[in-house]
Amino acid sequence: MNKFEYAPAPESAALVDIKSQYGLFINGKFIAPKAGKTFTTINPATEEVLAKIAYAELADVNLAVTAARNAFTKVWSKMPPAERGKYLFRIARILQERSREFAVLETLDNGKPIRETRDTDIPLAAAHFFYHAGWADKLSYAGHGANPKPYGVAAQIIPWNFPMLMLAWKIAPALATGNTVVLKPAETTPLTALLFAEVCQQAGLPAGVVNIITGDGATGSHLVSHPDVDKVAFTGSTGVGKAIAKAIAGTKKSATLELGGKGANIVFEDAAIDEAVEGIVSGIFFNQGHVCCAGSRLLIQENVQDEVLEKLKNRMNLIRIGNPMDKNTDLGAINSAAQLSRIKDLVDSGEIEGAMRWSPNCTLPSSGFWYAPTIFTGVSQSHRIAREEIFGPVLSVLTFRTPQEAIDKANNTPFGLSAGVWSDKGSRILWTAKRLRAGVIWANTFNKFDPASPFGGYKESGWGREGGRHGLSGYLKGQY
Amino acid sequence: MNSTLLADNSEASLKKFLKTLAPVDAVGASARVEMLATRSIKTSSKNWAIDLAIRMVDLTTLEGADTPGKVKALCAKGVYPDPTDLSIPSVGAICVYNDMVKIARDALDNGGGKHIPVAAVTTAFPSGRASMEVKIQDTKDAIANGASEIDMVIDRGAFLAGNLGLVFDEIRTIKEICGNDVRLKVILETGELVTLDNVRKACYLAMLAGGDFIKTSTGKISPAATAPVVYVMLEAVRDFYKMAGVRIGVKPAGGIRNTKDAMKQLVLVNEIAGPEWLDPSLFRIGASALLNDLLMQRMKMRDGYYASPNYVTLD
Numbered sequence: 001m002n003k004f005e006y007a008p009a010p011e012s013a014a015l016v017d018i019k020s021q022y023g024l025f026i027n028g029k030f031i032a033p034k035a036g037k038t039f040t041t042i043n044p045a046t047e048e049v050l051a052k053i054a055y056a057e058l059a060d061v062n063l064a065v066t067a068a069r070n071a072f073t074k075v076w077s078k079m080p081p082a083e084r085g086k087y088l089f090r091i092a093r094i095l096q097e098r099s100r101e102f103a104v105l106e107t108l109d110n111g112k113p114i115r116e117t118r119d120t121d122i123p124l125a126a127a128h129f130f131y132h133a134g135w136a137d138k139l140s141y142a143g144h145g146a147n148p149k150p151y152g153v154a155a156q157i158i159p160w161n162f163p164m165l166m167l168a169w170k171i172a173p174a175l176a177t178g179n180t181v182v183l184k185p186a187e188t189t190p191l192t193a194l195l196f197a198e199v200c201q202q203a204g205l206p207a208g209v210v211n212i213i214t215g216d217g218a219t220g221s222h223l224v225s226h227p228d229v230d231k232v233a234f235t236g237s238t239g240v241g242k243a244i245a246k247a248i249a250g251t252k253k254s255a256t257l258e259l260g261g262k263g264a265n266i267v268f269e270d271a272a273i274d275e276a277v278e279g280i281v282s283g284i285f286f287n288q289g290h291v292c293c294a295g296s297r298l299l300i301q302e303n304v305q306d307e308v309l310e311k312l313k314n315r316m317n318l319i320r321i322g323n324p325m326d327k328n329t330d331l332g333a334i335n336s337a338a339q340l341s342r343i344k345d346l347v348d349s350g351e352i353e354g355a356m357r358w359s360p361n362c363t364l365p366s367s368g369f370w371y372a373p374t375i376f377t378g379v380s381q382s383h384r385i386a387r388e389e390i391f392g393p394v395l396s397v398l399t400f401r402t403p404q405e406a407i408d409k410a411n412n413t414p415f416g417l418s419a420g421v422w423s424d425k426g427s428r429i430l431w432t433a434k435r436l437r438a439g440v441i442w443a444n445t446f447n448k449f450d451p452a453s454p455f456g457g458y459k460e461s462g463w464g465r466e467g468g469r470h471g472l473s474g475y476l477k478g479q480y
Numbered sequence: 481m482n483s484t485l486l487a488d489n490s491e492a493s494l495k496k497f498l499k500t501l502a503p504v505d506a507v508g509a510s511a512r513v514e515m516l517a518t519r520s521i522k523t524s525s526k527n528w529a530i531d532l533a534i535r536m537v538d539l540t541t542l543e544g545a546d547t548p549g550k551v552k553a554l555c556a557k558g559v560y561p562d563p564t565d566l567s568i569p570s571v572g573a574i575c576v577y578n579d580m581v582k583i584a585r586d587a588l589d590n591g592g593g594k595h596i597p598v599a600a601v602t603t604a605f606p607s608g609r610a611s612m613e614v615k616i617q618d619t620k621d622a623i624a625n626g627a628s629e630i631d632m633v634i635d636r637g638a639f640l641a642g643n644l645g646l647v648f649d650e651i652r653t654i655k656e657i658c659g660n661d662v663r664l665k666v667i668l669e670t671g672e673l674v675t676l677d678n679v680r681k682a683c684y685l686a687m688l689a690g691g692d693f694i695k696t697s698t699g700k701i702s703p704a705a706t707a708p709v710v711y712v713m714l715e716a717v718r719d720f721y722k723m724a725g726v727r728i729g730v731k732p733a734g735g736i737r738n739t740k741d742a743m744k745q746l747v748l749v750n751e752i753a754g755p756e757w758l759d760p761s762l763f764r765i766g767a768s769a770l771l772n773d774l775l776m777q778r779m780k781m782r783d784g785y786y787a788s789p790n791y792v793t794l795d
Contacts, residue, residue, distance in 0.1 A: 004529065004750040004758055009520035115518055274715055275508025318751050327520040424503040444505050 006320075009327040011114045016105045018191065021052040024060055024214060025197035027067035028207025034059040039216075041190055044111035045324050045333040045368040053190050056213040061182075061222040064211040068153045068180040069228055071208030076180050077150065079206075085136030088176055090203040092129035095168075098199070099126065102192055104325070106164055109191040111333030111369070112287050113324045117164075124449055125168035128467070131451035132176035135472060139177060142472050145479030150178035151254060152230035154475065155223045158193075159236045160186035160335050161290040161391075166235050167193050169466050171210060172451075177475040179231065182211045184223055188336045190214045221247070229253060231475065235292070238389075238415070238460050245463075256464035256474040258292065258456060260389040261417030264410035265295030265446065266432065268403070269304045271422035275444065277311045280395070283420060283446040285319060285331055285373050289393040290339070292461075293418035295446050297386060298375075299406050302399040309377065309397070317360045319373050331393060334369040343371055343392035350376050350385040355396070381412055389415070403428065407435045416458025420446045439465070485723060486688060489652065491645025498644070498684060504676035504712055513707035519747045526743070530778050531569055532758060533742040534561060537774075538599055538731065538766045540575040542606075542699060551580045552587040553795040559593035562775050562792065571771065572760040573629055575599040578622045585626035599629035599665070603654060606669075606698035608633040612650065619657050629663040630654065631731075633698060634682065636672045644685060651689035665731055665764075666691035670709045671701040679709055683716035693729035699766065704734025710745060714752035717762075727756065733766025739777040742770060 021038070023030035037055035042048060056064070076084070095102065102125075103117035112121075140146050154174045158166035163185055174181050185193035197212045213219060217240070224232050224247050234244050235258040248255055265283050267276050283295025300308050324332035334340045351357055355376040364370040371392055379386050379396040386396050400406040410419055419438040421429050429443045439457045442448060449455070454470035456462050464474045487493040521529060539558045541550060551574075558571040574584050574596060584598045600622035604610035610618075619630055632654050638646040651666055658664045666686035670679050686694050694713055697704035710732045717728045730753070736742055742765060749757045757763050772792045779787050 003755045004746065005525055006519060006521060007523040007525040009522050119518065271502070272505035272508060273502040275505035275512070278508055278512050327518070424505075444508060445511070 006328045008323070010323060010325045011104055011107070011327060013104060013108060013325065016101045016108070018051055018105070018108075022054060022190070022194045022214070024054045024056055024064070025194065025200075025210075025212040026060070026064045027071075027211065028201065028205075030197070033057065039187065041109060041188060043108050043368075044188070044335050045365070047367050050109060050191065053214045056184075056215040056219045058222045060213060061219065061226060064182045064213050065153060065155075065223070065226045065228050067208035067211050068182050071206060072152050072180040075206045076209050077178055081137040081139065081178070084175065084178065085133045087203060087205050088129050088133030088136060088172065091199060091205070092126050092133060094199050094202055095122065095126040095129060099123065102164060102195060105195055106192050107324045107332070109189050110160065110163060111324055111335050112290075113329040113332040114327055115329065116287060121162055121165045124451070125164045128165075128168035128172045128451045132172035136176045139472065139476065142469050144473055144476050148177075148476040148478050150475060151477060152179060153228060154179045154181050154231040154233060155226065155229040156181055156183040156233045157220045157223065157236065158183065158185055160189040161287060161292070163189040164192040164196070167196055169235070170233050173466070173471050174233070174475050175209065177472055179475050180209045182213060182223060182229075184213050184215060184220050187214075187216045224248065231255070233474065234258070241462065256466065257462040258466060259417075259460060259462045260415055261292045261294065261457065261461050262297055262387065262389055262413050262415045263293055263295045263418035263420065263438065264297045264299050264436070265420040266299045266400075266406045266410060266422065267301060267304070267308055268421075268423040268425075268428060269301040270424045270428070272424060272444070273304065273308060273311060276422040277308065277315050279420060279422060279444070279446040280312055281315055281319070284395040285393050286447050288332060288334055288371070290335060290391055291447065293440055293447065293455075294391075295418070295420050296390060296395060297410075298395055298397045299400050299409055300397065301406070302401055305399050312375065313358065313360070316373050316375070319360065319362075321362050321370070321372065322365060331373060334371050334392065337369055339391065340369040340371060343390055343394060346385055346388060346390045347374065347394055350379070350383060350396070353383045353385070355379045355383055355385060381409060387413065403432065407432065411435075411437045414460040417461035418442070489648070491648070494644055494648050494685065494688065497688070498681050501680055501684060504680050506676050506708065509676055509708040509711055513711050513748065516747050516751055517707065517744050521743045521747070527778075527781050529743055529746050530739065530774050530781065533739070533746060533765065534771065534774050535569045535572055535760045536763055536765050537571040537771050538573045538575045538733070538764045539571045539771060540699070540733070540766050540768050542575070542577060542601060546577060546580055548580070548583045550795070551576055551583050555584055555587035555593060556591055557771070557793060557795050558596055559588065559591050561771060568775070568778065570596055572764050573597045573599045575601065575631065575766060577605070578602055578618055578625075581622050581625040581627045597628040597663070598626055599631050600625075600627035601631045601633075601698070603632040603650070605631070605633050605667075606700040608635050609637070612653070615650065616653065616657065619654055623657065623662055628661070629665060630658055631665045631667055631695060633667045633669060634686065636669050639673065639678070639682060648685055648689050651686055651691055655690035663692045664690065665693035665695045665729070667695045667698055667733075669698055669701055670696050670706075671703050676708060676712050679712045680716060683713050684720065687716065687720050687724075687728050691728065693731050693764070695731040695733055695766065697732075697734040699734040702735070705732030705736055707744065707748065710748055711752055714748055714757070717757070718753045727762055729762040729764065730757070731764040731766055736765055736767050737769045738773040742774065
């Protein structure tokens with residue numbers, strides 16, 4: 001050995017006990033789906049089947065919504081708020097205690113590196129429960145009127161990119177505000193939600209307060225359209241978000257939608273370049289770029305373009321791709337074959353439209369779904385890769401000449417979820433942030449989350465906010 | 481080497497160059513080193529890194545209470561860190577005060593350590609508060625007594641007062657005395673420069689003035705070799721190599737006490753400066769207690785269990 005090759009440091013898969021088959025979690029119990037249909041979930045890093053998952057159809061959805069309604073009427077809405085808070089605190093503590101188990105399971109089912117599930121996904125999920133547990137008995141002071149009321153039954157549909165964290169973003173505020181829940185995790189990543197169902201049992205949460213049903217888009221559609229659902233919360237693609245908005249139009253249902261993005265990450269000439277490069281890397285390669293608020297459009301001031309790109313390429317050479325269970329892995333597997341083919345399709349369009357593609361030399365594993373970190377330079381606003389959400393480790397690099405041009409380009413998108421500003425000048429950061437049409441704007445950092453900070457989009461990136469005091473409003477009928 | 485980057489050796493052209501440096505964002509720098517601190521170094525890579533770290537140790541004693549006996553013992557330890565296992569490499573250098581140089585040189589020469597350089601701290605170490613004549617004489621003495629590496633301190637007062645030309649000229653003068661045969665390490669005392677922007681400026685100032693190594697600290701001021709400081713220094717040598725074509729070394733000193741800390745330093749070197757710097761000619765660790773912890777970890781890797789501290793020698 002004549003250079004520093006980090007020996008493999010794999011986390012043990014034996015830390016988690018995966019059952020061969022999972023039922024639907026309805027009314028506090030795991031039950032078989034009525035029609036007995038199942039599907040499988042696989043490890044995207046190896047394509048190995050992890051478990052058989054119950055497929056919920058209309059009859060099962062009806063059962064789950066009924067259970068949630070009963071729990072709301074008979075138990076949860078009558079319970080003193082401080083008692084609700086106790087359950088949330090208990091769940092939060094159990095998540096911390098079992099964090100390693102959750103991290104391993106998330107990595108196996110999703111393909112993301114263990115470093116991220118261990119250091120980001122699971123700790124943040126627990127933090128969301130702790131944060132909202134504290135709100136449960138203080139809702140009268142949250143700025144939504146003296147006596148805000150819950151909606152009732154919340155139908156929640158979450159994506160596959162942060163399965164456990166998105167579950168926490170949905171369930172924690174819903175329960176804290178006194179709603180009951182039917183949650184559907186994504187088809188490709190149901191396992192941590194099902195482990196969470198066990199946590200609900202362990203915490204002694206009253207039956208029916210949380211129901212978890214598994215299935216695909218059809219299941220989700222039944223759930224959203226169910227007449228006894230009061231509130232819909234969805235995180236996922238803008239296409240599905242629009243379909244949901246249509247489905248609930250003209251009903252009593254209220255909705256929170258957290259949809260796609262094409263975040264602009266703006267690097268000014270006076271930025272701390274080395275740290276900006278780190279921010280660019282975390283902005284687009286964190287979680288393989290499967291991040292709705294990813295900084296997928298890099299806007300560099302043209303006079304520092306060469307320096308930034310040289311440093312960025314140098315940094316990309318250091319990204320360690322491979323076994324997500326290895327503690328030294330930076331970039332894991334793409335979540336599914338379908339997503340991989342979508343990434344490939346958009347990358348092909350980038351090449352056809354004339355942008356220049358670059359990736360570091362790296363060997364990708366032979367099985368599983370993988371994509372090398374990629375940047376496109378010479379991208380124009382009119383290219384598809386500058387307009388459409390790729391949702392993969394692919395960065396489009398554009399340049400600008402003046403601050404106003406940066407703003408114009410950044411805002412020239414139907415999305416408006418996130419943006420980043422890199423500058424050493426406080427006044428410039430504030431000037432820029434004020435003009436960006438995006439729900440979350442990071443200055444000299446990227447992809448930082450906190451349960452106290454509201455998150456959500458402008459324009460086609462969504463409705464409403466999640467997290468913080470603002471996020472509570474999505475689950476409360478306020479009296480203003 | 482500075483001729484290509486500076487118009488001349490005036491303070492004006494130095495300041496002009498330093499203005500071109502990008503700022504450092506302290507929060508981002510900390511985030512980067514925290515992420516790198518999660519690298520897991522195990523089995524074969526750990527064995528390799530421990531031996532490399534031993535070869536990089538500048539085994540140091542810089543006490544008012546230093547005696548010939550103490551220095552000789554340190555030299556013996558530096559040559560054969562563990563006399564029961566001769567496969568263990570010698571340390572990178574022995575680092576002592578000016579007046580102990582001869583004793584150290586003789587002890588090494590007579591104890592099988594001809595290959596180990598003696599490094600002397602000079603220029604009125606640790607404060608640097610003395611006249612230039614004294615600093616020059618301090619350095620000349622050390623070299624005359626057999627030091628082949630000089631660890632000088634910069635005048636932090638002058639740096640903070642903005643007299644960058646003075647700091648620059650002092651380093652250039654000392655480098656002239658050192659010539660090509662004596663390696664010059666420039667101690668920035670980053671704990672007194674405080675901000676990472678200052679650290680970055682001081683790094684370039686020292687490299688432009690002809691320093692062969694940039695070193696964090698004297699070990700007398702806390703904080704010493706913090707990870708963000710080392711990160712900024714490693715970036716500086718990496719980028720300076722691109723500009724000037726010369727690889728400058730880095731020496732963190734102070735506060736690196738155990739194997740885990742040393743492994744984190746090596747990970748920083750590997751991923752920030754690059755694998756070329758993973759060599760005692762370009763990276764040293766100024767330490768005293770670290771060596772024994774490296775030896776104990778080495779025993780653990782070999783034997784599979786932790787031995788009692790009684791199995792490693794005090795010095």
